[in-house]
Amino acid sequence: MKRFHCIHLLTALLLLATLTAVGCRKKAANPFPETGKVADWEKSSETRTFDAANLWQYIDGDSEQYIQAGVVNTSTSDYKYKGSLEATVDVYTMTNANGAKTIFDADPQTNAGTAPLGDAAHVFQQSVVFRKGPYLVRIVAFQAAPGASDALIALAHAVDKRL
Amino acid sequence: MQNRREFLMEVAAGAALIGAESKLALGVPTKATGKSRVVVVHDNALRNAAGVPEPARVAAMLDRAMETYFHQKDPVAPWKQLVRPGQVVSLKVNCIAGKGLSTSIPLVLSICERLQQAGIKPGNIIIWDRTNHELESAGYTISTDMNHVRCFGTDSVGYEDAVLTSGQVKTQLSKIVTQSDVIINVPVLKHHGIAGVTMAMKNMYGVIKNPRDQHGNNCNPYVADLNALPELHRKLRFVVGDIFTSIYDRGPGFKPEYTWQHNQLMVGEDRVAIDYLGWQIIEKKRAEKGLKSLENSNSGPHYIATAADPQHKLGTNDPAKIAVEYVS
Numbered sequence: 001m002k003r004f005h006c007i008h009l010l011t012a013l014l015l016l017a018t019l020t021a022v023g024c025r026k027k028a029a030n031p032f033p034e035t036g037k038v039a040d041w042e043k044s045s046e047t048r049t050f051d052a053a054n055l056w057q058y059i060d061g062d063s064e065q066y067i068q069a070g071v072v073n074t075s076t077s078d079y080k081y082k083g084s085l086e087a088t089v090d091v092y093t094m095t096n097a098n099g100a101k102t103i104f105d106a107d108p109q110t111n112a113g114t115a116p117l118g119d120a121a122h123v124f125q126q127s128v129v130f131r132k133g134p135y136l137v138r139i140v141a142f143q144a145a146p147g148a149s150d151a152l153i154a155l156a157h158a159v160d161k162r163l
Numbered sequence: 164m165q166n167r168r169e170f171l172m173e174v175a176a177g178a179a180l181i182g183a184e185s186k187l188a189l190g191v192p193t194k195a196t197g198k199s200r201v202v203v204v205h206d207n208a209l210r211n212a213a214g215v216p217e218p219a220r221v222a223a224m225l226d227r228a229m230e231t232y233f234h235q236k237d238p239v240a241p242w243k244q245l246v247r248p249g250q251v252v253s254l255k256v257n258c259i260a261g262k263g264l265s266t267s268i269p270l271v272l273s274i275c276e277r278l279q280q281a282g283i284k285p286g287n288i289i290i291w292d293r294t295n296h297e298l299e300s301a302g303y304t305i306s307t308d309m310n311h312v313r314c315f316g317t318d319s320v321g322y323e324d325a326v327l328t329s330g331q332v333k334t335q336l337s338k339i340v341t342q343s344d345v346i347i348n349v350p351v352l353k354h355h356g357i358a359g360v361t362m363a364m365k366n367m368y369g370v371i372k373n374p375r376d377q378h379g380n381n382c383n384p385y386v387a388d389l390n391a392l393p394e395l396h397r398k399l400r401f402v403v404g405d406i407f408t409s410i411y412d413r414g415p416g417f418k419p420e421y422t423w424q425h426n427q428l429m430v431g432e433d434r435v436a437i438d439y440l441g442w443q444i445i446e447k448k449r450a451e452k453g454l455k456s457l458e459n460s461n462s463g464p465h466y467i468a469t470a471a472d473p474q475h476k477l478g479t480n481d482p483a484k485i486a487v488e489y490v491s
Contacts, residue, residue, distance in 0.1 A: 059416045060355075061357040111420070127420060142261070
């Protein structure tokens with residue numbers, strides 16, 4: 001009988017430990033806002049993810065600099081603003097914040113605006129790039145359009161909050 | 164601004180022949196001058212108010228380029244020199260950068276129209292790249308309907324089982340290559356972080372199963388070796404290079420802050436000469452922007468010289484042997 005109680009106690013402890021571990025583990029970030037979460041933006045494609053070994057399939061010759069900086073994986077999804085302006089959101093997850101900083105700092109400082117996004121941000125007419133911890137986010141619009149930059153910044157804020 | 168067909172420039176004097184050893188598919192231009200001819204068409208009014216190339220102007224640029232290159236006044240006649248009715252003609256585009264920096268759809272559709280007028284059945288024309296997803300992301304519509312021009316990626320049909328070797332390249336070709344009688348190469352000029360420049364020859368990385376294996380040493384000699392594959396070399400008939408929009412740094416992906424509107428089309432048979440000229444365009448823009456040359460950035464496109472060397476003989480990278488005709 002005593003042995004029976006011990007087994008139950010152990011099982012309960014194991015269960016508690018497992019539940020605690022699962023509960024404490026941070027859920028993997030899903031940085032991509034669904035349609036309707038950001039005004040006038042719709043998520044227009046499924047999210048695709050590439051690990052370091054097959055990143056070349058997505059960005060060809062760009063991949064080398066990300067690999068050297070310690071990319072773990074890259075996720076990408078397409079968006080549309082007011083049904084017409086098309087954009088792509090790329091989220092590069094690096095091994096650590098230094099990797100994201102390496103890529104970010106390789107971009108030009110000239111002609112870049114800034115915005116309160118992540119740890120640092122560059123804002124251009126058709127693109128927004130920011131880093132936050134181990135994440136490097138690049139949002140690119142495929143057309144130049146009035147208001148595009150503000151719209152991209154709004155989308156970037158939503159991504160920022162989800163990281 | 165130059166008038167249409169007004170300005171003919173030969174890059175330099177000199178009449179050294181590419182000669183009888185040339186592997187150029189047609190050999191039409193070299194007989195008269197001993198040089199590789201390349202025609203460049205520029206249109207300052209190419210774009211509409213939104214900055215998008217107007218399809219009618221794109222079609223007109225294509226016709227001017229082809230008529231000039233082939234010394235014809237009928238826009239269909241040049242295509243009749245490139246293809247014959249009954250042949251399967253495929254257009255290898257470049258869509259890896261998505262909508263912002265992929266082969267212009269109006270350009271490709273204009274080529275398809277002229278091919279049909281030259282007697283090629285719609286179903287015998289294939290627009291293609293590596294994957295359906297890349298094509299769709301660039302705005303192309305996938306179709307396998309034999310009653311229409313077809314458009315699909317190699318991922319729809321797969322790669323040949325046969326492993327081919329050329330120099331240091333060991334690879335398998337897309338089945339679209341083997342199904343094609345003629346391949347028209349329709350690349351985009353871009354900066355490339357590893358190769359330095361990507362245009363005509365580098366676009367062939369999209370026809371093989373293992374492109375990643377060919378990126379060492381700035382893609383040299385891999386680009387040249389790949390283009391020397393007899394199965395590929397025999398079918399590559401012509402290059403229609405899209406330089407409407409290009410990227411001078413941080414390529415080949417689309418990063419609008421590094422792109423510019425060049426508004427040119429470059430056509431010819433000699434892909435080495437075309438890549439050489441494309442390289443000069445990228446270098447000029449980099450210099451304008453105060454950037455180091457590709458050579459000084461450890462990404463000189465040395466594969467271009469390799470492609471011209473006595474082992475490969477794919478064309479010429481000697482400016483003295485390239486005759487460029489600029490047409491407005």
